[in-house]
Amino acid sequence: MIWQDFKYALRLLAKKPGFTVLTTLVMATGIGLSVYMFSFFNTILFKDLAFKDGESLVVINGSLNGQREESEINWLDYQEIQKNIEGLTEFGGYTSANVTVSGRDGAIRYVAILAQANIFNLTRTRPLFGRAFNAADEQVGAEEVVVIGYQLWQNQFAGDKQVIEKSMRIDGKNHRVIGVMPQGYLFPRNAQVWLPLRIDPSQLIREQATGLRGLAHLEKGVSMADIDKQLQVIMQRIEQQYPQTNSGISAFISSVPGAGGAGGEPVVYTMHVVAILILLLASINVGNLLLSRALERGKETAIRVALGAPRSRLITQLLWESTIICTIGGLVGFLVMAWGLEITEPIVTTFFAEPLAFWWDFSVDSYTIKLFLGILVSTILVTGLLPAWRTTGGDFNAVLRDGTRGALGKKAGRLNRLLVISEIFISMAVLIAAAVMVQSANEQTNKDIGAETANILVANVLLPETNYDSAAKKIRFVKQLQTQMQSHTGINEVMIMSSLPGHYSAEQKVMFEGKEYTKSSNNSYPSANYIATMPGDLAKLGVELRQGRYLNSSDNSDNKQTALVSESFAERHFPSQSAIGKRFRLVAKETGEIDWITIVGIVEHTIQGNRDGSAASVPSIFRPYSQAPRSRITIAMRLTTDNSHVIKLLRKALQGIDSELASYRIETYQASNDRITAPVVFISSLTALFAIAGVILAASGIYGVMSNTINQRTQEIGVKRALGADEGVIIAEFLWSAVKLLLWGGIPGVLAGGFMGFAMAQMFGTGMSALVTIIVIMISIVAISVIISTYLPTKNALKLEPSQALHYE
Amino acid sequence: MTKTLIKLANIKKIFYTDEVETHALNDITLTINKGDYISISGPSGCGKSTLLSLLGLLDTSSEGVYQLAKHDVSNISKKERARIRNMEIGFIFQSFNLISDLDVEENVELPLTYRKDLSKSQRKAMVKEALEKVNMSHRSKHFPSQLSGGQQQRIAVARAIAGKPSIILADEPTGNLDSKNAEAVMDLLDLLHGEGATICMVTHDPRSAKRAARNIDILDGQIVAEQNQQSSNDTAAA
Numbered sequence A: 001m002i003w004q005d006f007k008y009a010l011r012l013l014a015k016k017p018g019f020t021v022l023t024t025l026v027m028a029t030g031i032g033l034s035v036y037m038f039s040f041f042n043t044i045l046f047k048d049l050a051f052k053d054g055e056s057l058v059v060i061n062g063s064l065n066g067q068r069e070e071s072e073i074n075w076l077d078y079q080e081i082q083k084n085i086e087g088l089t090e091f092g093g094y095t096s097a098n099v100t101v102s103g104r105d106g107a108i109r110y111v112a113i114l115a116q117a118n119i120f121n122l123t124r125t126r127p128l129f130g131r132a133f134n135a136a137d138e139q140v141g142a143e144e145v146v147v148i149g150y151q152l153w154q155n156q157f158a159g160d161k162q163v164i165e166k167s168m169r170i171d172g173k174n175h176r177v178i179g180v181m182p183q184g185y186l187f188p189r190n191a192q193v194w195l196p197l198r199i200d201p202s203q204l205i206r207e208q209a210t211g212l213r214g215l216a217h218l219e220k221g222v223s224m225a226d227i228d229k230q231l232q233v234i235m236q237r238i239e240q241q242y243p244q245t246n247s248g249i250s251a252f253i254s255s256v257p258g259a260g261g262a263g264g265e266p267v268v269y270t271m272h273v274v275a276i277l278i279l280l281l282a283s284i285n286v287g288n289l290l291l292s293r294a295l296e297r298g299k300e301t302a303i304r305v306a307l308g309a310p311r312s313r314l315i316t317q318l319l320w321e322s323t324i325i326c327t328i329g330g331l332v333g334f335l336v337m338a339w340g341l342e343i344t345e346p347i348v349t350t351f352f353a354e355p356l357a358f359w360w361d362f363s364v365d366s367y368t369i370k371l372f373l374g375i376l377v378s379t380i381l382v383t384g385l386l387p388a389w390r391t392t393g394g395d396f397n398a399v400l401r402d403g404t405r406g407a408l409g410k411k412a413g414r415l416n417r418l419l420v421i422s423e424i425f426i427s428m429a430v431l432i433a434a435a436v437m438v439q440s441a442n443e444q445t446n447k448d449i450g451a452e453t454a455n456i457l458v459a460n461v462l463l464p465e466t467n468y469d470s471a472a473k474k475i476r477f478v479k480q481l482q483t484q485m486q487s488h489t490g491i492n493e494v495m496i497m498s499s500l501p502g503h504y505s506a507e508q509k510v511m512f513e514g515k516e517y518t519k520s521s522n523n524s525y526p527s528a529n530y531i532a533t534m535p536g537d538l539a540k541l542g543v544e545l546r547q548g549r550y551l552n553s554s555d556n557s558d559n560k561q562t563a564l565v566s567e568s569f570a571e572r573h574f575p576s577q578s579a580i581g582k583r584f585r586l587v588a589k590e591t592g593e594i595d596w597i598t599i600v601g602i603v604e605h606t607i608q609g610n611r612d613g614s615a616a617s618v619p620s621i622f623r624p625y626s627q628a629p630r631s632r633i634t635i636a637m638r639l640t641t642d643n644s645h646v647i648k649l650l651r652k653a654l655q656g657i658d659s660e661l662a663s664y665r666i667e668t669y670q671a672s673n674d675r676i677t678a679p680v681v682f683i684s685s686l687t688a689l690f691a692i693a694g695v696i697l698a699a700s701g702i703y704g705v706m707s708n709t710i711n712q713r714t715q716e717i718g719v720k721r722a723l724g725a726d727e728g729v730i731i732a733e734f735l736w737s738a739v740k741l742l743l744w745g746g747i748p749g750v751l752a753g754g755f756m757g758f759a760m761a762q763m764f765g766t767g768m769s770a771l772v773t774i775i776v777i778m779i780s781i782v783a784i785s786v787i788i789s790t791y792l793p794t795k796n797a798l799k800l801e802p803s804q805a806l807h808y809e
Numbered sequence B: 001m002t003k004t005l006i007k008l009a010n011i012k013k014i015f016y017t018d019e020v021e022t023h024a025l026n027d028i029t030l031t032i033n034k035g036d037y038i039s040i041s042g043p044s045g046c047g048k049s050t051l052l053s054l055l056g057l058l059d060t061s062s063e064g065v066y067q068l069a070k071h072d073v074s075n076i077s078k079k080e081r082a083r084i085r086n087m088e089i090g091f092i093f094q095s096f097n098l099i100s101d102l103d104v105e106e107n108v109e110l111p112l113t114y115r116k117d118l119s120k121s122q123r124k125a126m127v128k129e130a131l132e133k134v135n136m137s138h139r140s141k142h143f144p145s146q147l148s149g150g151q152q153q154r155i156a157v158a159r160a161i162a163g164k165p166s167i168i169l170a171d172e173p174t175g176n177l178d179s180k181n182a183e184a185v186m187d188l189l190d191l192l193h194g195e196g197a198t199i200c201m202v203t204h205d206p207r208s209a210k211r212a213a214r215n216i217d218i219l220d221g222q223i224v225a226e227q228n229q230q231s232s233n234d235t236a237a238a
């Protein structure tokens, strides 16, 4: 019997290949897109780490003013937390630092993890060779030791098993290799070098204590929310006790992957909602197509019921049809999605200067398969039960009597209206949310960072503190490098800064001369990007001077301390007077000699790092490199010849000056800036893809339901025309009912989309006027498609003479 | 004293479907006077419904002239035809054709709402009068699905007469009813005719046909005979 029904369903589908292909494609789109979205975010944010107890490992992050953003917490605060919190065990912690490793292939820069000794125990992983850290390694002044990653072991030591006890030069100091971690072990993200974190127990002042990320295991049955609540209480207590350092500072926990999503919740949630809505749209559309087919067979169904066919049998038949369509569509969607995941990794890799986090392994994993199966079953049920409920629940007698109504049955009418309302709601919400996303990505990529990026090659160099422990050494190096590179033909200009416009920069708290600061909190000092630059470089980069003068060679270390500030800095701190000549000083961790710094010029605003929201508007201070030397520098070269030649020249120059120096992230200035906006562009392209799919699904779906509804009401139209309604009256009536549907679905849709859009606009700093414009445009698009979906079928129905319409079946 | 209401002259109706021509009506000439009570009979497919559709301006003829109250309505605009249907013609269908979303009162009021010259209270009064005439006032808030077939058809009659049309066109009004209900609806038409209404009705049922004063027989799209009940004489179609 089941086999018979299955064959019957297959026959029905084969009879209408166009219908079958259409519905299958709709289903493929819905399932493929939503599974992709879920799998993508699961991989980067929600996945359990692949070692034992990986699901209970959590990170304790710091937060400022309630902003859940990945940041370190103070070591002393962390001690308090450990003492007072319940539900966490095995406390550990780590921080990171840029180091230069010199070896076989010259000097290479790594991001080293400075970890407490138990880091490998926390992740339940033992070294492949040698040993993990122990308590002795943590002592200040103990022998320098290092645990290295598999990849580094292969590259630097050619996989030599005798590596243990060998020494490795890190930042110009010999470190004894004590362990090699197994292949693929990159905890906490993409580490290859682990050094013991050495905390001086005499670090008693909060201002001077190390910052770190806490690590711990969550005890069974304890929720993250529980811990968050406790953290808040503990941190509030500390804040009351130490307002100076801790006001506004709190802490929160997250999973290790989840920490990366902190602060990005609006986008993540919106994308998930959008994915679910797209799936719902696809299901509704297929359900409706199946429904209209079932209605075509309505008479047949009624006769079958009259002849005694049990309702369950009819439902089974309908379910078979939807099962076949959803399964084939689902499989097609799944294959395309699997391919999408496959190409995601190479694309995402380009967004980051560092290797991807080790759990970012985009592939069809067990989660994806489980999710796919779950979604498949629900779509089968939704698409099958919708028509089943409608056609077999009806009044057969009425259908058979072929009689009374010239109109659509009440229940069918209600269902159709509900379908259209849902489609309007979904498409409105999806469109608005997606448009805000695309708009803010656009704004971000087109933002003026303040500099000209054309024909410039950039590279980074790290000066290890061990060899460059004095300002004089750093200055000498920088001057040497600049002079050498400038002497080459093919290089027009050489600029050296601690961070170029567009790039992330360190921030610095400052205090102004003659201004009283409430001593209650360090967080009340104004903060700005703090950038060191060689004289003349800002002009060369096209950062325009607004007032005063650029830095020049007279601003050297012997002279009075000087600075340029960005226009935004001047406007923020000296709104009613000129900032030129004003003096400020750094709020320093170290207490000691205080130098007043005089503002000598104002330049245009530069964006340092993220282009969105408040990050983009952080003002900047530019100091002469000779007065404020840094160990991390970026060299920018304006070229007339090709890059590869220049890269060789740079490597050679560095080797010539100091063989232990590494240049890294050599790329064009444009590329380095593009990378900063790449994730946003990627997510927004993804959203745009969803939105386009959503619009097509929704528009075709609305048209489908509307033309169906109107088609089913052809007789009613005939009756009304017989009674004297002219075309205008009929069209007005249908348009009016469409407008009502538009309001029913559109108002909640605008609210939902507006809510998601608003949350993202807040996050990205997209203006309210853009949001309003987007909402208006999206309302028009949806409204127009609803009106067209109503007008065309109505016009079509009116082509029939009333006499024909009356007898329309 | 008879007043001519409708004059059909040499009306033809040809349907074209898939290269097949159906000559549904072939040279129909017919005059309907005010107060006439006409029945149209004939075998299935002979063109009765087609003729009624043309009379009711639900369709246009392929050839010939149609005069309604001295006006040529063969070639008028769709809008004008809608207006005439609304003002001058009342339809009763075999399958009742009530609108299921509307209750009884709203169904009867529906054609009146298409007029611009009636106030709400005027419409209400006309609906009340029509429902009283068909004896269905007590069901004014019911929906069609809550009524029996006979009751639905009485509502359809009320809807047809509510606007005081010049002529009532009924296509097998008793076709879907049992004999008792059919009888009731026919009594109602008789009553309306007694009050001066002009009625033109298609029917298969000879007993219903007997109630009409003029019995027209159609065969293959042509009027083949007309019987006049009063005179009992066979006369050829004029």
Ligand SMILES: Nc1ncnc2c1ncn2[C@@H]1O[C@H](COP(=O)(O)OP(=O)(O)OP(=O)(O)O)[C@@H](O)[C@H]1O
Residues within 6 Å of the ligand: A804, B015, B016, B017, B022, B023, B024, B042, B043, B044, B045, B046, B047, B048, B049, B050, B051
């Ligand atoms: N819209 C149409 N298109 C094509 N042919 C039509 C159309 N309407 C009617 N016909 C044809 O015209 C002829 C007359 O049809 P009509 O409906 O007037 O018959 P009828 O006398 O009312 O029959 P019945 O007693 O069965 O209702 C038939 O042959 C029918 O097939």
Ligand SMILES: [Mg+2]
Residues within 6 Å of the ligand: B048, B049, B050, B171
């Ligand atoms: Mg007929």
